[in-house]
Amino acid sequence: MIREIAKNKMALASAVFIIIMVIFALFAPLIATYDPTRVDTKFILSPPSSQHIFGTDTLGRDIFSRIVYGARISLSIGFIAVGIAVLIGIFFGSIAGYYGGKIDSILMRFVDIMLCFPTLFLILAVIAFLEPSIFNIMAVIGITNWMGVARLIRAEILTLKERDFVAAARVMGASDMWIILRHLIPNAIGPVLVSATLGIGGAILIESALSFLGIGVQPPTPSWGNMLMDGKSTLGVAWWLTIFPGLFILFTVLSYNLLGSALRDILEPRLKN
Amino acid sequence: MDILQIKDLKTYFHTKDGLVKAVNGVSFNIKKGEVFGLVGESGSGKTLTALSILKLVPPPGKIDGEVLFNGIDILKMGETYLRGIRGSKIAIVFQEPSTSLDPVFTIGYQMMEAIYAHRDLQNRSRVRKIALEYLDNVHTPDPERIFHDYPHQLSGGTKQRVMIAMALINSPELLILDEPTTALDVTIQAQILDLLDEIIEREKLSILFISHDFGIIARMCDSVAVMHKGRIVEMGDKADILNDPKEPYTRSLLESVKALV
Numbered sequence: 183m184i185r186e187i188a189k190n191k192m193a194l195a196s197a198v199f200i201i202i203m204v205i206f207a208l209f210a211p212l213i214a215t216y217d218p219t220r221v222d223t224k225f226i227l228s229p230p231s232s233q234h235i236f237g238t239d240t241l242g243r244d245i246f247s248r249i250v251y252g253a254r255i256s257l258s259i260g261f262i263a264v265g266i267a268v269l270i271g272i273f274f275g276s277i278a279g280y281y282g283g284k285i286d287s288i289l290m291r292f293v294d295i296m297l298c299f300p301t302l303f304l305i306l307a308v309i310a311f312l313e314p315s316i317f318n319i320m321a322v323i324g325i326t327n328w329m330g331v332a333r334l335i336r337a338e339i340l341t342l343k344e345r346d347f348v349a350a351a352r353v354m355g356a357s358d359m360w361i362i363l364r365h366l367i368p369n370a371i372g373p374v375l376v377s378a379t380l381g382i383g384g385a386i387l388i389e390s391a392l393s394f395l396g397i398g399v400q401p402p403t404p405s406w407g408n409m410l411m412d413g414k415s416t417l418g419v420a421w422w423l424t425i426f427p428g429l430f431i432l433f434t435v436l437s438y439n440l441l442g443s444a445l446r447d448i449l450e451p452r453l454k455n
Numbered sequence: 456m457d458i459l460q461i462k463d464l465k466t467y468f469h470t471k472d473g474l475v476k477a478v479n480g481v482s483f484n485i486k487k488g489e490v491f492g493l494v495g496e497s498g499s500g501k502t503l504t505a506l507s508i509l510k511l512v513p514p515p516g517k518i519d520g521e522v523l524f525n526g527i528d529i530l531k532m533g534e535t536y537l538r539g540i541r542g543s544k545i546a547i548v549f550q551e552p553s554t555s556l557d558p559v560f561t562i563g564y565q566m567m568e569a570i571y572a573h574r575d576l577q578n579r580s581r582v583r584k585i586a587l588e589y590l591d592n593v594h595t596p597d598p599e600r601i602f603h604d605y606p607h608q609l610s611g612g613t614k615q616r617v618m619i620a621m622a623l624i625n626s627p628e629l630l631i632l633d634e635p636t637t638a639l640d641v642t643i644q645a646q647i648l649d650l651l652d653e654i655i656e657r658e659k660l661s662i663l664f665i666s667h668d669f670g671i672i673a674r675m676c677d678s679v680a681v682m683h684k685g686r687i688v689e690m691g692d693k694a695d696i697l698n699d700p701k702e703p704y705t706r707s708l709l710e711s712v713k714a715l716v
């Protein structure tokens with residue numbers, strides 16, 4: 183699969199960008215040039231220069247360092263929120279698909295009900311109710327986005343459970359749980375991988391929106407979203423407060439979307455057997 | 456001593472279009488160490504008989520009758536008991552090896568899974584050794600390499616050897632072979648039958664051999680039962696059936712075989 187990604191130029195560029203962002207996130211202390219929360223009154227609102235490559239904000243904090251640390255927040259929220267969504271989705275989807283019948287009907291109606299909620303407003307409401315901690319944000323994004331995964335897994339399992347190797351496993355004495363966990367889910371994971379990759383982009387956007395509105399990651403912790411909020415008032419005089427976080431959000435989400443699309447192309451023909 | 460006694464086995468499917476009597480009152484016994492053949496055309500109920508023995512018929516099928524394995528009616532037992540028997544005391548090898556293996560795991564992984572399912576072994580390298588040993592027993596070419604291969608990398612004949620190895624790995628008392636060579640070409644078919652001869656000789660297993668090919672049945676089996684439309688029409692020693700078939704259906708089956716081995 184890695185070879186296939188390398189062959190597709192857009193996928194390769196996306197993957198490289200994402201890897202760079204992951205490196206930013208993992209090695210933030212080594213890459214950032216300044217402490218992201220360090221207030222420096224001598225350099226308030228200075229444009230990009232050799233000292234501060236992306237400039238500074240209204241409190242003199244280095245934008246580049248804030249972007250690097252912000253990568254940590256945005257990426258980890260993206261991964262974990264999607265991780266939660268995938269786990270919940272696999273749980274409901276596999277049970278519904280494998281057992282079928284009434285269980286399937288009940289679970290799928292539950293999915294339909296959950297899909298009726300406008301997720302962004304649901305998230306806004308929940309976060310306004312609870313405190314906007316990073317964990318709460320991850321949990322809420324995860325809990326409102328598992329439905330697509332559930333449907334995908336259910337669809338795959340419905341076809342897969344009729345396959346001979348499942349019958350062969352049963353004949354060997356495997357229990358239902360074993361068959362679901364060890365045989366069905368690994369075979370069904372293809373579309374979920376695509377959905378998860380696209381989902382990370384979506385989760386990053388949701389987090390940015392929440393932080394921009396002020397109910398996401400709270401300052402002084404830098405997140406690309408709350409950096410946009412900071413830059414809103416000074417957009418006319420100091421473009422660098424807004425443009426840089428905006429560009430990073432743009433390219434990161436774009437990369438995940440392109441990567442997800444490429445994965446779909448790579449995995450799709452193989453799924454046909 | 457009978458290892459398997461089937462008494463009036465009925466497997467009916469209650470579909471919305473009516474009642475399908477797939478297995479309609481089948482009775483036969485298999486002696487310990489015997490190779491028992493079940494012949495019949497496609498759709499006669501042979502495979503369902505095998506699945507019914509292990510209570511593996513999906514709904515809307517319902518199984519009725521008695522299946523006495525070593526004297527115990529396993530149809531009356533619960534799922535946990537049956538799972539203990541499946542793959543360990545009674546093993547089945549199906550017709551189509553290409554689809555019997557999980558495509559996303561290696562052969563070695565799946566063989567080890569078969570061992571873990573029934574034996575309480577903790578030592579991974581020991582389990583690995585057992586798996587390799589069985590791959591060698593069924594004469595797969597280059598067991599070490601095959602251990603790390605995925606199913607799509609192997610030929611049909613090799614895959615069927617792997618399935619046979621997986622069936623034998625927990626030393627079953629009864630081995631059910633459901634058309635094991637039908638999906639293979641004739642030369643490979645001969646090799647697999649030779650392998651089965653060797654296994655029968657070596658392990659002294661009891662075998663239920665299902666096929667639509669009377670030639671293969673004649674070669675492999677001691678006793679034969681002929682199935683047609685869910686019922687057994689004729690049953691007896693191989694020699695009796697072959698030389699003196701009483702039923703017209705049996706005779707027409709025999710006539711359709713080009714040469715008897």
